[in-house]
């Protein structure tokens with residue numbers, strides 16, 4: 001059995017964290033008897049500067065010939081950040097209809113985080129990934145004049161809410177946790193009013209066994225900081241999910257420990273697995289970036305692609321590496337290089 005992974009290293013620390021992670025990810029797949037076939041794709045900012053395009057016109061066809069995509073980060077110092085994001089990450093997520101963005105936050109043994117001592121943090125942000133505030137619809141009029149106006153239109157459709165709701169409920173059921181719906185329906189009553197209505201209807205009809213609560217996103221932000229251990233699965237729209245998952249990252253040890261998966265549970269398309277962080281230009285090229293967010297994204301990749309034992313083993317190897325302490329990168333208070341941290345996970349995999 002083989003697993004075909006398209007590898008997009010991207011910009012900044014992207015290549016560093018991907019290179020450090022791949023050996024452990026490939027070795028973990030072997031735990032399930034699966035051989036990994038890698039396709040290296042040079043997509044990203046350098047390609048954009050060289051050719052005018054961050055990825056080729058047939059990019060979607062190329063990735064569709066694979067089971068999954070492992071992605072580092074984009075964000076080139078010589079390019080406009082908005083242009084970078086709209087030239088690669090968003091077209092892939094949208095083009096493949098990867099409507100669910102899963103961002104787990106786990107408190108690792110031995111890492112100091114802002115959580116209270118002894119609090120067991122283990123929640124999952126399920127973010128709608130195709131529309132909402134990131135629809136791209138809008139524009140500017142009276143450019144550069146004192147009367148200039150910009151509009152940025154949020155789209156919330158019933159089918160998109162229904163499918164992400166089922167995904168969120170499914171995870172809450174599997175994890176035995178409460179589903180917390182985060183909206184802002186007291187103010188955005190059209191869009192988030194629809195969210196409340198649709199999610200509660202699906203809960204009643206299809207997931208009566210799953211506990212469901214609704215919170216306004218501002219109050220939820222306070223709760224996430226004050227009592228992160230009280231959260232299970234958080235279901236939200238595109239913008240809130242982006243912000244809440246970065247807000248949660250410190251409870252896992254920071255952005256260097258925050259993985260994510262972009263998936264479409266019921267569609268036959270490759271998932272897109274990436275650390276939550278960006279290209280980290282402030283530390284790029286120095287070999288000090290933490291590769292564990294990418295390793296953990298690799299574990300999510302394996303779990304979604306028929307390698308559950310390898311995924312568990314990889315997460316245990318990360319836990320062992322972090323707990324043991326000598327291979328921690330600078331963001332975790334250590335002195336290890338990116339390569340050393342990746343190698344330590346690979347070594348720990350043998351014992352996991």
Ligand code: NAI
Nearest residue numbers: 073074075076081255256277278279280282283289290331
């Ligand atoms: P960032 O996530 O790149 O960096 C934020 C902070 O976290 C920096 O201080 C950085 O050094 C630190 N950090 C990030 N990853 C780390 C790691 N693996 N190990 C240790 N420290 C780490 O976010 P920022 O600075 O806002 O954006 C930089 C560029 O990345 C921008 O061009 C932005 O558009 C892009 N970006 C791309 C994303 C993607 O490819 N999916 C996601 C977020 C930002």
Ligand code: MG
Nearest residue numbers: 242243246276
């Ligand atoms: Mg973000």
